Amino acid sequence: MMSEITVHVDGTPRRLTVDTRTTLLDALRERLGVTSPKKGCDHGQCGACTVLSGERRVLSCLTLAVTQDGARVVTAEGLAARGRHDGEQRDDDGLHPVQRAFIDRDAFQCGYCTPGQVVSAVGMLDEFARGWPSAVTEGTRPPRLDRAEVAERMSGNLCRCAAYVNIVPAVQQAAAASGTAAASSAEAAG
Numbered sequence: 001m002m003s004e005i006t007v008h009v010d011g012t013p014r015r016l017t018v019d020t021r022t023t024l025l026d027a028l029r030e031r032l033g034v035t036s037p038k039k040g041c042d043h044g045q046c047g048a049c050t051v052l053s054g055e056r057r058v059l060s061c062l063t064l065a066v067t068q069d070g071a072r073v074v075t076a077e078g079l080a081a082r083g084r085h086d087g088e089q090r091d092d093d094g095l096h097p098v099q100r101a102f103i104d105r106d107a108f109q110c111g112y113c114t115p116g117q118v119v120s121a122v123g124m125l126d127e128f129a130r131g132w133p134s135a136v137t138e139g140t141r142p143p144r145l146d147r148a149e150v151a152e153r154m155s156g157n158l159c160r161c162a163a164y165v166n167i168v169p170a171v172q173q174a175a176a177a178s179g180t181a182a183a184s185s186a187e188a189a190g
Contacts, residue, residue, distance in 0.1 A: 005069040009034055010078025018065045025049045025060035028075070036076040036115040040158075047157030050116040050123075051075050057123035059156075076115035079122060097177040098122050098170070105170035109161035117157050121171045124153040125178065145175050 006015045007024075009032060016031050025042075028034040028051070037060050040048030044062040051060045052074040079096035093100075098121045101107070108114040128145060136152045137143040150168045159167065 003066045003069075005066055007065070007068050007070075008072045010073070010075055011081055020064065020066050022065045023061055024051070024053075024058070024063040024065045024068055024073070027065035028060060028073075034075055034077065037119075038112055038115060040113065040116075045158070046113070046116075047120055048113050048116040050120045050157065052119055052123055055123070055126060057120055057156075074119070076118050079118065096122065098125070098174040101170040101173040101177065102167075105166045105173060107163055107166040107170035109159075109163050113157065113159045113161075117154070117159065117167060120154060120157045121167075121174060124150075125171070125175055128153065128175070129178075145172060 001020045002017050003020050004015065004017045006013055007027070008014070009028065014032055016027065018027055018031065022031075025037055025039060028037055029039065037051050038048035039061065040046035042061050044059045047059065049060040050057055052058070053063070053068060053071050076099075079099060080094045095103070096118075098118050102114065102118055107117070128143070128149075131142060133143060134149060134152045136148050143149055147168050150171045151164070154167065154171065
């Protein structure tokens, strides 16, 4: 069965007709030419396909495209452009603070998982700033963005090159650059 949908991808409305069994990942990559979300495992286990939908992290390989009709989907490609409208800070290159931090901290090797890692970090930092606890958050006090907290919150994103030693500090740097509640926790975590 075919369905006509409109998805706002990186700020641009895109209309397409898809089979109701088509995943968001396949619609983005094969139908719309948006290739930053990667097809890693195609089973929702690696996080390479992570995008934001309605400001929440979703695994696009497990999300049916028809469920995203009218949704605002942001990929790694759209993060820099997104900030021009939402008031987030951008550096001179127009990069999102998380993108800049990944470059500054050399938080990638082959780069295949990087778009999913970056998008997941943006979503994770938003969740953290909202005060959402994780499995390692202790007590009822606001969590600190220490190594354990970042590792737990990013655990759905795998890096086969093992760049984790640089990914965690990159996420902490981005939190500090954002000026949110997460920043003071990141600085305290040192």
